[in-house]
Amino acid sequence: MPPFSSPSALSSSSPYLSRDAVVVALRTAGCVFAEDEAELILTAAGTPGELTAMVERRAAGLPLEIVLGWAEFLGRRVVVEPGVFVPRRRTEFLVGQALAGAPHASVVVDLCCGSGAVGAALASALGRVELHAADIDPAAVRCARRNVVALGGHVHAGDLFDALPGVLRGRVDILAANVPYVPTGEVALLPPEARDHEPLTALDGGVDGLDVLRRVAAEAAGWLAPGGCVLVETSELQAADAVEAFRRGGLTARPAADEDLYAHVVIGTKE
Template sequence: MPTPSSVSLPSVAARLRAAGCVFAEDEARLILDTARDDGEATAMVERRVAGLPLELVLGWAEFHGLRITVEPGVFVPRRRTEFLVDQALARVPHASVVVDLCCGSGAVGAALAAALDGPELHAADIDPAAVRCARRNVAAYGGHVHAGDLFAALPDSVRGRVDILAANVPYVPTGEVPLLPAEARDHEPLTALDGGSDGLDVLRRVAAGALRWLAPGGCLLVETSRRQAPAAVEAFTRAGLVADVAVGDEGYAHVVTGTRPAD
């Protein structure tokens, strides 16, 4: 009788389940579909069992219908952030200039560009690893990726012309970073997670500078938590933006939008 393969779906799922993976069968299927041979599948299973996030094991994450390349040391896009993309598209459906600030992998910029009609796309991040990864993800849309600190990274040519300014800023309060799941805490850059004492340090900086970059009627969109949303709205309003909060259907996604008033 032949010996069952060590990389069959049942055997891989059993190994992942024993390691504590809640969706073991789904993860096993993704690993086996992604691996090019049994040896690679075995290595991927070992990395997952050792605690590496599934997306880094696979080398990609699904986001807004796209397969986004992810690499070690780069923030993995969260499915809840798809709500931010949907809000941006609903508010400015014909955007011609899009900026993805604090871009990480460039997932938000890529998703916006894929849904729009050939926008001018710029993405920026302070982390060199994120910049390299984002370039891979926005290349198909003619996107430009810049290295630097927030608006200082952007070319002057887009000042006052941005229709959608998506900024997936870090918003975890410093004291809560140690409470994050190990997959985030141990494998993602601290700069993509730690938002300062109340989690809103970077958000306030983005809000303060946004008006100079937005086109009339353009929108800044930032993801935050329910308890942080009122302070985020206050920061947007203080910066001269017309602010409101949208909450996803399941209640876990909160997006604060600030619109530049029409001139």
């Protein structure tokens, strides 16, 4: 069904009789990119009632990606569902670093996978790979299946490495772990879209933000193949401590950054 982008396309029961009305509603709600968001919502809406519901949900503060049901990540539309961490554009840098470090990877693991966006992007770029994704949150596991299974991947539920099949030990070429890294005391400072609508398990990294990262660093070497790499996203202030955690775990480690994306990644390699 075509999008409702003109007054003639909408019933009088909808308060959003034009693109301008949608833009005004979104701008009034504080949406900085109201015009762009209006185009996306108008295109996605299938009926006048659906359009009204979508505008009202976005105006109430629900992340745009949840309203639409998808997020764009490295040129792909990734399914996202309510209660699931929305993939960030800065995480595209992690994917790029993984592909640069292991361009011929055949076994890929997306740990703390959320929607499975990272694993799906890696599998799409690499071609035929053995892909596994895992998360502790049941909502994330359900959502990831919609993005990963279509690529021949497998999704597992559980706490970090406990979720993975034992046959993966010593075989993983790329281990992408987009762990939570916000210090507990700073979670309340996050934008409402994140702190009110995304799971705390995907945001809160403990007192200094590195609790989950340290757990990944301590076990990663046992799962990596020779030459395999593990990559985690972190902040600029945490990068040095993250590098040290990887080194204590027996890995060669280095930081990488993209200032334009404000992205900071630590890469550990098994020699």
